[in-house]
Amino acid sequence: MGMTNTTTSLLNIRPARPTDFDAIASIYNEAIAHGGITMDAEPQTAEAMRAIAQTMNPRELFLVAEVPDRSPNPIIGWGIIKRYSDRMGYQVCCETSIYLSFAEVNKGYGRILQEKLMSQVKDFGYHHIVAKILGENQGSVRFHQQFGFEIVGIQKEIGFVHDRWHDVVIMQCLLYS
Numbered sequence: 001m002g003m004t005n006t007t008t009s010l011l012n013i014r015p016a017r018p019t020d021f022d023a024i025a026s027i028y029n030e031a032i033a034h035g036g037i038t039m040d041a042e043p044q045t046a047e048a049m050r051a052i053a054q055t056m057n058p059r060e061l062f063l064v065a066e067v068p069d070r071s072p073n074p075i076i077g078w079g080i081i082k083r084y085s086d087r088m089g090y091q092v093c094c095e096t097s098i099y100l101s102f103a104e105v106n107k108g109y110g111r112i113l114q115e116k117l118m119s120q121v122k123d124f125g126y127h128h129i130v131a132k133i134l135g136e137n138q139g140s141v142r143f144h145q146q147f148g149f150e151i152v153g154i155q156k157e158i159g160f161v162h163d164r165w166h167d168v169v170i171m172q173c174l175l176y177s
Contacts, residue, residue: 010069011109013116016053016062016078021046023075024062027099034102036136039159039166057083059094059124065113076104079117084130093128094121114147118173127175134159135167149173 016024025046031037032044053062065077077100084093098113121129131149133140141151149171157165 010067011076011112012066012068013063013113014066016064018050020062020064020075020078021049021053023073024049024064024078026073027075027078027101030102031099035162036134036166037099037140038134039161041161052080059083059126061120061124063113063117063120065100065109076101077109077113079113081117081121081124081126084128092126093130094124094126095130095132096121097131110143111146114143118147118175122175129173129175131171131173133169133171135169141169141171144171144173147173 025044025048028038028040028049029043032040032042049062056062059081060083061081063079063081064075065079066074067076068074070076077098079096079098081094081096084090084095096117098110098117100110100113118129129149131140131144133144135154150173151169152172153170155168155170158168159166
């Protein structure tokens with residue numbers, strides 16, 4: 001909390017641009033290759049990520065975290081806000097996720113990206129955030145708890161990836177004005 005790491009002050013969080021989807025896919029593919037982070041098993045392309053962005057409504061968004069002076073690729077992470085459901089009654093609820101390049105974990109970047117993501121969620125007028133996290137990814141569970149998320153359930157053996165069953169921890173955060 002009292003982090004004074006100067007590298008985090010150089011971080012810029014902004015909406016994704018069309019040219020960012022190669023980096024977004026690359027970071028996501030790190031998580032896929034690592035396993036235990038996402039239910040996707042096959043690498044994703046920039047075109048697949050761009051297609052997701054093209055179907056988003058005005059209350060959905062890709063954000064990227066970049067270190068502007070870093071070359072060749074300044075993007076070190078990304079986050080997404082997406083509707084929980086397109087049904088009218090769920091208009092107050094969204095789902096969020098963030099991903100960082102493994103080389104950038106534990107440097108404070110995730111906290112900054114999550115804070116910006118949650119601020120944007122509030123600006124969009126959502127009241128309820130859902131995070132779905134693979135059960136073995138306890139670091140992500142603890143990370144979300146630091147932001148007021150609480151575990152509301154565990155879906156046992158809901159996914160089968162890499163020849164094994166996976167549980168999903170359902171977390172929620174209620175936002176109050």
